[in-house]
Amino acid sequence: MTQLLSSNDPWKTDELTFPRSGRLQDQLAFCVNYAVLAPSIHNTQPWLFRPLDDAIEIFADRSRQLPVTDPDGREMMISCGAALTNLIIAINHFGYEGWVQYRPEPGNPDLLARVRIGRRRVADHWDESLFRSILRRRSVRRPFQLRPIPRDLQRRLIWLASEYTCWVHFVESEADRSRIATFVEEAHHQQLQNPAYQAERSSWIGSGDHRSRNGSNRDSTDETGAPDVTRSTSDGAALETGKVWQERDRDLIQSSPSLFVLGTSGDSPLDWLRAGEAIQRIILLIESDNISASFLNQPCQIPELREQVRRMSGRSGPPQLILRIGYNTGVGSPTSRRPTSDVIMPQQP
Ligand SMILES: Cc1cc2nc3c(=O)[nH]c(=O)nc-3n(C[C@H](O)[C@H](O)[C@H](O)COP(=O)(O)O)c2cc1C
Incomplete structure (x- = not known):
């Protein structure tokens, strides 16, 4: 798995290195490279992922919560939700259905969702467009063009x-x-x-x-x-x-x-x-x-x-x-991300 996540910069992930003939678990780990490109409060990236044999789980990483700005963890959860969307879009892009179970273990509140992998599917134009947007998206804090939104x-x-x-x-x-x-x-x-x-x-x-x-x-x-x-x-x-x-x-x-x-x-x-x-x-x-x-x-x-x-x-x-x-009036450079290997949890024995 380490080999699949070798890039230190998830923005530079080469989708051609997706392990097409590898284990599902490794394919899901690869999809995390795209989940972590989501926005997060203060760019805290407060998430962890656990790829399994037939599913992938997303956890809140409490060590990255902001006790003063976000004492309830509300914006931490919103950030994790954004990462979950990216994860599902990447799973669809690489040819799988993904079914979300929210908070699947009530006794484990930090386990936010488990995405079960369904049948193989061919990504359509819509999936592809959203996938490309993951790589282009930035929070843009410059003035926009005056053109109205339709x-x-x-x-x-x-x-x-x-x-x-x-x-x-x-x-x-x-x-x-x-x-x-x-x-x-x-x-x-x-x-x-x-x-x-x-x-x-x-x-x-x-x-x-x-x-x-x-x-x-x-x-x-x-x-x-x-x-x-x-x-x-x-x-x-x-x-x-x-x-x-x-x-x-x-x-x-x-x-x-x-x-x-x-x-x-x-x-x-x-x-x-x-x-x-x-x-x-x-x-x-x-x-x-x-x-x-x-x-x-x-x-x-x-x-x-x-x-x-x-x-x-x-x-x-x-x-x-x-x-x-x-x-937008131009494409800005992306804000940095932690290496993907830092947010992948080891599998339980
Ligand atoms: C829940 C949440 C709240 C945010 N609040 C602010 C904000 O108040 N002001 C701001 O400039 N950016 C805010 N951001 C954007 C983050 O600063 C930004 O996502 C992060 O720096 C990463 O940059 P990127 O979105 O360009 O990838 C917020 C993002 C999230 C997910």
Whole structure:
């Protein structure tokens, strides 16, 4: 198996090296190279996989949860849901049906899903398009083209989300767009006042002189491309840098052709997992039309602001994610990933 996962960079996986005539377990391990390309909160990549003889399991990796930003593990679960979507798309691409059992062992809450492998099947045009999108997708935090998103596509996204028991609310009016910008600003403001939040963020998002826990070695910019507030030498300087984030996010929100909230009816770990699956399907679907997305999720991390987003969306269930989408102006380079071999669990004897 080590040989199959030899590349240290999953983005560079060569699909021609898929072990067509190998054991199913090795083929499933190969598919993990694509699962790990999913987005994750602070690029934490909080997942582990166990390939079996006729199935593959995905686990939450609690050691990579963010206790300050994400104390309930909600965004960790959403990230794992996104990886599950990539995994199934890769399994389909390499010619198998995959059937998901959610939380198959109630006594083992970190075992999130088991994907049972069904019959052989020939990947169709739709499978191929989603598979290509996995490799092209990036969180794009630059301004988008001003071109509007087709109405018809909005309807498809709402329908797609409903397949995962999720709702989507498009933020249409200028007043609501401005309210979202205010919520994001307020969330930044509150998080910047919290040294524990800043320390956590710093340990995950790389700065020039160290490699952060997620394996990235970015320079002094935050995950959104602005100067890293955690490297500011004083509280005053940190707040100044924070203002750069706030202004940049307000500009991005005001100039985005489309902004939406994705939510669920309940607020359980299974709802979070399914929200992650839904959002990744949506992002991969729009990517095939050259439309990109980025997350503006801070208001969902603060209970009072999350409640305000829910009210604005006019739903009874909680919001899980806020995203902006639009036509991209170019392809950026990918953020780094851990080597796939780090996330494959050994088989039980
Ligand atoms: C649940 C979740 C929440 C996220 N929240 C934010 C956010 O609030 N702001 C942001 O800029 N990126 C956010 N991201 C995007 C991650 O930072 C991004 O996926 C990660 O850095 C990897 O980069 P990539 O998506 O380009 O592969 C979020 C991603 C997930 C899955």
